[in-house]
Structure formats: C-alpha cells, structure tokens
Amino acid sequence: MIRNTAPLAFLAIFAACSASNSSNAQPSAQTASARPFEASEVAKFNEPWAMAFLPGGKQLLVTEKAGKLKLFTIGGSTVDVAGVPNVAYGGQGGFGDVVLHPQFAQNGLVYLSYAEPGEGNTRGAAVARAKLVIAPNDSARLEGLQVIWRQQPKVTGEGHYGHRIVFAPDGHMFIASGERQKFDPAQDMKANLGKVLRLNDDGSAPADNPFAKEGGVTAQIWSLGHRNPLGIAFDASGKLWDIEMGPKGGDELNLVRRGANYGYPIVSNGDHYDGKPIPDHDTRPEFAAPAVWWTPVISPSSLIFYSGDQFPAWKGSALAGGLSSKALVRITFDGESAREAERFDMGERIRAVAQGPDGAVWLLEDGEDGAGGRLLKLTPRR
Template sequence: MKSASIQHDNGHSRRRWALAAASALAMAGMALTACTPGPATEKQAVAEPGHWAEQLIEGLDHPWAMTWLPNGDMLITERPGRLRVVRNGVLDPKPIEGTPEVLNTSIFDGLLDVKPDPDFASNQTLFFTFVTGTDSARTGSILKARLDGHTLVDQKVIFSTSAPAPPGGPSIMRILFMPDKTMLVGVGSGGQGSRGMVQRLDNQSGKIIHLNRDGSAVANGPFSKEAGARPELWAIGFRNSAGIALGSDGNVWTIDIGPKGGDELNLVKPGGNYGWPLVSWGFDYSGRAMSDMQDGPDFVDPVAVWSPSRAPGDLMEYSGDRFPQWRGDFFASELMGHVLRRLRVQDGKVVQEEALLSDLRERIRSAAMGPDGYIYVITDSAKGRLLRLRPGKPDKAESGRVAKPYALPSGGNMVEDFARRGVYQEKYTQVLFAFKYDEAKAKTLFGQNCSSCHSAGSFTTGEIGPDLNGVAKRRSGSLPGFAYSAALRDPKTAVQWDHDSLVAFIANPQSYYPGTKMMTAPIDDLETLLQITAFLEKTEPGKAGR
C-alpha cells in the first residue's frame, strides 16, 4: 500500500536522494533533526502552556509500566520482577507476592507490562507481559492472574511466543485492551539479529497480535487465509512496537523503535504490513542503511519518521481536563531523547511537536494519564522516579516537591552516564562492554563448534556446510551448491550477514530460521558467540576452503 504522501512522479527519486544525504550526514557524524515519509512535516511554534514536574516517588528499580485499579491504587512493574503498589501517593515498601520468575540478563527482559482486565471490578484479574528462557532463547509470555489482597493467585500463562528471541532485542511488549475486551499485543522483533523473521507469517516476531482474554486467537484474523500464517496475527512489519495506543477516533497507533534512526509513528490497520526490515529510514549500527527502499506498493508508510533515534518507550493519547489545550494530542516517552514528546496529529500528519521535561535529563520509560487527569511518567533507572506533570506553577508549599534535574557526568561520557543510572548493569551488557577479541580463544571455539561442517580462516576441513570465509560481507543463501533453507533463500526473509545476524544465527539457527539443518546445539554463552562472530568477521572470501 502507498501512503497519500506519495503524490509526485519523482517521489522515489526524492526518497533515494534523501537516503543518500542522510547516509552521508550519518557517516560524517552529523545529527539529522527530523525525517518524514514524503513532504516535510510542518513544525509550528508552540506556546508555553505552563507546567511543572512533581516528584512523587524515587528509588524504583527500573520501572517499566504503570496502571490504575478502580479503587485508585497505582500498580508499577519493576523489570527485575517486582510489582509495586502506590496508594495515595505513597509507595508500599512490600512488593506484591507471587509475581512470575523472569529472565533479567538484558535491558529488554524481565517483568514488563501490566493491565487490569476490563472487568477487574468483578474478577480482580491482571494481565502481564514478561520474559523467560535463556540468553540465546528468550520467550515472551502473557500471564493472567487474580489479585487477592497482596498476592497474585490462580496464575496461568495464556500465551507464549512461538520463536524465541536471540540476544539483543525485545521479545514482547505492550498490551492494549480494545472496546470489545479483546487485546492487541505488540511483540518485538528480537533486535537486528532476527529481522529475517519479521516478514514471515509463521511466528509473532515484529508483529501485533490479536487475542481473546484466554489467550486464544480472535477468530477470522486478517491473515487467517494466508498459508502457514499464525491465526493471531493482526499487523506485521514492525521492529519493536514500544507503545500502542487507542485514539479517541477509534484508530490504533503505535510508536516503533528504529535501529540507528528510523523511529516511526504508525496508524495501524488490521492486515497492514509496515515494512521492517525491507523498507526503513534507519541505519544499521555499522552505519550502513538498513534498506535501499523507504516505501513500496506492499507496505504502509509511517505517519512520521525520526532520525537520529529517540528510542521511544511508550505512547498515549491525552483525553483529560487538566491540560485542555493538549486534549487529543499524543505523548511519547523517550529514552535516548530524555524528554516527553507531545505530538499533534491532523489529517494523518504530525503538525506540531513539543519536547517536555527536557530539563530533567531523564530516560523516560513510560507515560500515562491518571484517573485524576494528570500525566504521570516513570524514569528508567536503578533509582527510577515516578513524576506527575501539573499545569501552572508550583506554589510556595509545593516548591519542595518540584523534581530536580538528573546530574549528568562531566564531559558527557555516555557509558559513565549509563553506569550511574544503572541502566546497563545486566549480564548481557556487561559482557558486551568488557568483550575483547582473543584470536586463539576464538579459533578454539570455532573449532569446537563449527569446523566439522564449515571452512573458515585456517580451518579447511568443513565438508557439509558453506564456506564461511567472508560470510560477514554477503547475503544468506548466496553460495551455490548448498541446500539452504527456504527462509535463507527467500529475498523477503534472507539476511545480510552482519554482526547481529551472525550472533543470532550461531546462537540458535534452528529456532530463528526453521528448516535450517545444523549439527551443533544452541550456544547460550554470549562470550562464545561474540568470539566466534568476531573470528568470522575477520575472514576474507577465498582465503581458504572452497
């Protein structure tokens, strides 16, 4: 499908020029301010509405989502696996008992979203998204449980993703209840390494799925007549739908996290294909463009695209009375942008943007409108805060509750900044930060895990699998004479072998690319994966082997 923004015969050449210019700027280290799929978005001057941030709670351990119960209590999930209660502005020091055990070895894992059942007043039921499994095989699940006093009881996992996610990206994210009490759930693509899964219909990676409250697929889904398609699929082609919101007009909106740039605001319709990774404005972390196309007849264009990456964390529409001038506007929390972004959408275009809370210099994970009509935000940190946005200015009695800015490290050192916030303290990130290539160790690990089938570097004994010399510079399924799986051959699901896709494939090829026949067992040690990948990246075509 084409967007209405493609109105001129030279649209494709304009996009190719824009991509080339963006690539040149990115390679030169220059920041792009905004990018739209077509004519530039109008940016209007924004009058200062008058607002201030009230700090309600501090010391939350990586809060991820918040919601309210009919009695006014607020629930907050903490990614390490705790569910907290806030009553009358006071945090209960004792977490709710009975939360599920979660995998928490990366910043993408843990206990994530929480939503009350639409009939919570009568059934006391809550729904959670969370991650289990291992570093190399991470499963996203939905838990249904009843809140009995201070304990979760009658727990049941009602849904789990069919293909595990590799190291490096989300596996499951937000829940949105629809007016008919069914739920839409955003499932992450698992990061760069499993992007070949997104355009396939036999899994949930990079999809929005439509479920009943018992976890079954809503009948007659938009892909139900497609051969081999999962029945729960509702829309496809997303990288990571960090936020999903129902607009007052009944439309479903998502905000999608791009890689290095390419964050998207999408108006989502059932059956739509939103393009990732075949069309994208984003760049791989190596600096190359993710795609040489930014639109196509089979894909729905985003409403807006942003580069460099803002890393959106959530999306909401404001409908309250505390800020009448913002009614109907969307708000996106931003992790890299360190702001709460207000977006006004008219006629399918973002016509106005405003960055709020920029003086706080906080990674904002989520934003939500409370029952009182105020806007609440939670910050992503080992000492996370719950803040409330209020109109006007604080009076003298309220001055002590004004949220103070986060103290950035001198010199703007990002690694030090993350360390202070405790953002990247999990095992996965620590291994990445500490990794050093050890040629002797890498050769040993390759020999133990891969050389019986593959040639690479000094190894020339492989007789079964393709020669891996220069693999990091070619597309999957491209060497003649080998029986590749259909997923590796199909242009829609084949991958360009780069660092992330190699790590994912080596970790668990049978899961990420079903049909691939390999003798080795899945590798769950990240250090091993990184050493083997680095070894392959240093090989060259024709150096050895066939």
Template sequence: MLRFIAAAFGAVLFALPANALDTSAGSLRIEEVARGFDTPWAIGFLPDGGLLITEKAGRLTLLRDGEARRVSGVPPVVDAGQGGLLDVMIPRDFAQSREIFLTHATSQGSGSGTALTRGVLSEDGTQLTGVKTLFEMERGSTGGRHFGSRVVEGPQGRLFMTIGERGDRPSAQDLSRHNGSVIRLNRDGSVPDDNPFVGVEGAQPEIWSYGHRNPQGAALDANGQLWVSEHGARGGDEVNRIKKGANFGWPVISYGRHYSGMKIGEGTQKPGMEQPVSYWDPSIAPSGMTFYDGSIREWRGDAFVGSLKFDYIARLSGSPLREVEKIEAPETTRVRDVRTGPDGALWFLSEGNGAVYRIVKE
C-alpha cells in the first residue's frame, strides 16, 4: 500500500479508488499513483520499480517502495516562462551505469538555452553525483518560450534531443544555430561522425534535422524510428517522422497561422521541405509521446500524445498515423507526459492536477 509522505515534502503517495474509463479497448481504469507535484514535466522508470519525476522549478523526485524522496545534485535551472527542469531519460544500461540524463533551461549570460546534463544516481536514490553538462545550445536566445525538450536513447545508444526555436522563428532555418532542431549526440556528448552536417561549413554538427518550431514530444516506434510531436502556432501542431538531414519547414511552411491570424511563410508546401505525417487544426498543444507496447492488446503499436490545451490523450493509429481516439477524463488535465510503463500500463502526468496516473485493464 502506498502511504503518505510528509506534507512539507510536497509529493503525496496513496492508493485511491480507480475510476472507470470507456475506450476503444473496452472498459479500463485510471489509477492515481501520486499527487502534490508543482508543474510536473516528465516520468522515467527505473529497473528496480522506482519512478523519477521532474518538476519544472528544478525538483527531481524518486518514488519507490511507497516512499517519495527528493534527489539532490540536480543542475541549476532557469525556471522562467516555459523553461525549467524538463525531461528525464533513463538509459537501457542503468542497472550497470546508474546514469540518468536531464534536459533543462540553463543560464547563458543575458539569455538562456536548452541543455543536456548527465548524472549518476546514488544507490539509495537521494543524490546525483558526477553531474556534467554534455551539451548546451548555441548562445544568443532570450525570452522564455520554446525550449523543447525531450531526450530519447536511439537504437545504437546515440541520444536524440529536441530543441525549440526559442521564439526566434527564422533561426529554425539557420544551421549555424541549434534553435528549432533535433540533435544527435554520442553518450558522452560528442558528435557522431555520421551526423548529416559534420564538416559542413558554418553548420552545427550536432544537428540531425531542423525547421522545427517547438517539439515537446519524442518517441521511438517498434522499428527504432524517431518521431516527434511539436507545437504549431494557431493550428498546425504536427507529428513528424524524423529523417536524417531533413528540413521540416518552420517558419517557411506551416498548416497554422500566426496568432494575429496572418498567414505563415509561403504556404503549406515547398520543395525540399518535409510534410508532417499528421497535423492538428485547431491546435491541441501536444506534449509527451509514446508508442505503446504494453498489456492492453488493442492499443499495441499505436502512438499516444498528451494534449495540454484540450485535456486529453490522443491515440494515433494507421499508416499514415492519424488521431483515432480521444481519451478524456477528469484526470487528463493538461497531460504533459505519456509513457509505456514496464508494468504494461499507460502512464501519464497531469500538469493540471499535479499528479501521476496509470491506465490499466479492468
């Protein structure tokens, strides 16, 4: 039985009665795992059954064996606007390395940018040691918008990380900057030799794809293919199948419009620029993403994306992927992250409720 932890700590763990949920997979239930989080951003699963949760203000919490523990040693973060402590990624070799990876907003003089930091989690889960920043985006961005950011471990152990264009639209087409890109790194933060812009004069060698606006979801499908979900402007939120060296068009092409109602760029298509696999209009403000391979048989292989704006989880299926179902309940308020849990459940974070939930079979 999960039990209450000191209120001064923040997170409260307990088991509530599960709520029924009618879906395409039949009658399921939503179970609340823990609550009391302030703007939770990401979930990561440890092989011993523990769960790491980031909060935007810079807190990292370990939930394990019915207890919540604050993890010390988290790198300094800039908690302003949409920036803060963002994603957490636990690599496949964690049991041996005990390394975790965090994305966050970091101070860059008069501005701030998205960074990737690695640390080693102590055996008792209370401390990060050997903390090292492996990457931070090229300096020059100000303001508090569009940091991204997710980090995914690729099939060969390479790291893919998404970065927003920081509200500076033209920078997403500028290869001399990291704004509006998906980058690819070796585990130690170095640049793989086969990245598409290695050796290209003036280009940032970490860039894998570019022309993105604000990708806040990223996941691998069963074949190891990387996908991202990203925020458009007014309309035009996208799901993109990421290709090496590809230009995804922002802000030259888009299916959305500026918030003023004015047309964006040159239209919806242009030679040499990729089309989204799927897009939403009106915008749903997509965040965390997963390809489900758990115990709910009817959903296996489908993609799930959280909606911050309309308070639901989108299920996408088919070829090409299209939204086929909205999973809506009082618990799905501002869904910030969605993950397939090692227990086979579909886990999600509700930023609006400050809580962690799991969806399971009745």
C-alpha cells in the first residue's frame, strides 16, 4: 500500500467552505408514464462507455469498453474508427471517455481515455489524443495518436480508473483519476491516483497549478482525496463539479476547488464494504464536504449541466447517470448548495449522459452482461 506522503499543510490547504447537504433524502423514481420525456432507441452498442457529438450534430463518436471507437451517423451507418490504442479490457477497465478539443472544428483533435497494461500484471488509465480523419464515404481513422497522460503508479486490480475528461472554458483539460481501489493513493501527493488533474491540452502541467512548484505528477494535481470520480463537468458560471462513487454508501457530488482535499479514505459518508466504519465528513472540517451525498447509493456514472431549450425546467440543472440505481438523476442548485430534485427510472444501468445540439438529452445504457447497450434520445412528452 502506498503511504501518504502529503504534508499536513497539504491536507488542510484550501479546504472547501461549501456545506454538505443536511439531508440525503431522495425523491422516488418516477415511472415511465410520469416522466416529462419520451425515450426512443436510436442505436445499440456493445458495452458503450462514452459519447461525443461532432459539429453539426449528425454524427457522434461512441467508445465501446472492449476497445472499439464507433463513428455513428444518426439515421445512417455505424463504422469502426481505425487507429485506436490497444486497451486492457477487464473488470472496470477498457475504453473510457471520448472528448473533442475545444477547437476541434479547426484541428480535428479528439481525446481518448482507456486502461492500459503495465509490468507485473499492473494497469493504469491513460489519455491519448489524435486527429480524427473522416473520408467522404464516412470511413474514419485516427492519425498521430500520442499518449499525453498516464496514471502513476500503475497498480494491480481492475477497478476505479475514473478517467473522465472535460475541457474548461479557458481551454485547460481536467481529468478525474480514480484511486484504483487502493485507498491511500488518494492522499499521496507523489501519485496522481484519487485526484482531479488540471493540464494543458498537450498533457503538460500549467505553471499556475496549486502544487506546480513540486514538479513531477504533483504538479498536475488540482484537488485530492477523491475515490472513483466518474463524472466531471463545468456549470454555466464556470464552476467545476465532480460526481463520484462512495464505498458502501456515500456517493458524492463535489464542488471541485483549487487545492482542496475531499478527504478519502480518511473521511466518507459511507463505510467500507467489510462493514468497518469510516468517519463522516463532519468529524473532520479541514476536509471539503460534498454538496450532496447519497445513501443508499445511486452509483453515478456521468455528469452534465443542461443548457438546452427542449426541457426549460431543467436549465441549469445537472443530470447524472445511475448504474445500480438504473436512473437518470436531476440535481438542482442554489449557489454552491445542491439537492436531488428528480429521479427517473430508466430500467437499465445508465453509463453516459449527453446534451445534443438541438437540446435533446441522450443516454447510453451500460450494456453490462449483454443487457441494454442502447443509445436513447429523450425528447419532451407530447
């Protein structure tokens, strides 16, 4: 087990002042007849994990966990994109996120996260970027694939990669990195596991990061003390939020602040799977507390902020996919506080949520064990 090498000052520095939700009471999941939307199946994939719309909204990229990148034309064909990296498929590992560069229309760059093998049966997440080239016949390939970031160190096991990617309004790239079910790395400043990382678009560490002067992977760190962050998104005002799986209870939505420590595994509003208790956040005020927490868990998989016109009541809300909860969860905000507003029973594990260019909401079912795997389009109920 990796020892905590973070000085005590690092643990307390920039502790977030956002108050945790005083209640984790959750609304009941709404049945299909009570939902404000209709869900239509558009396509089906094999264990899809993430999606990204291309400019124009007629095509999207979809990652499949076993190692394929699909280019799907709405109402048309689905083709394999050539030139993808080899992935370490197994457990929670495999192909992960796909995100377009903010200037994709000019440079064609896409960013991909995935699990890759290491020495001695170890694994770790990686992020690569490449240029997407689409031929007139809609065949597609990646050119100039380059790995620009890796989890360090690689460890044994097949869980908690995290590896969601989001670009900030100012062009910096943020990566949510899980602690790989190893607990202590989330507090180890010499590891980039259990952290949210802030990077330049080429993978280098910005000189104004909170720990940049420390060098190495420490220079990448924006925040620490995370467990398994599987959703990361900016709201309309430019604030960064992440949603992450807790242990046995205690899923979290966090306002991610520069240099803040979110406490895992020292504190959590859940307990260890073996029943051993973990002190709650309110016992250690030096650690940043979640804005919302869930017990029982929703098993969050993804996070977006809705800004479209098709669902006016949802504007400014966050939408999270739920795995064990098989739900779409809507979260509302009042400044820096938040609460779950609605939960919609979708009947299958929801792996990813996206907003389409026309304001429709798109979901990817997880497809675990051969079930589901559908791409769904949500439009207002007529």
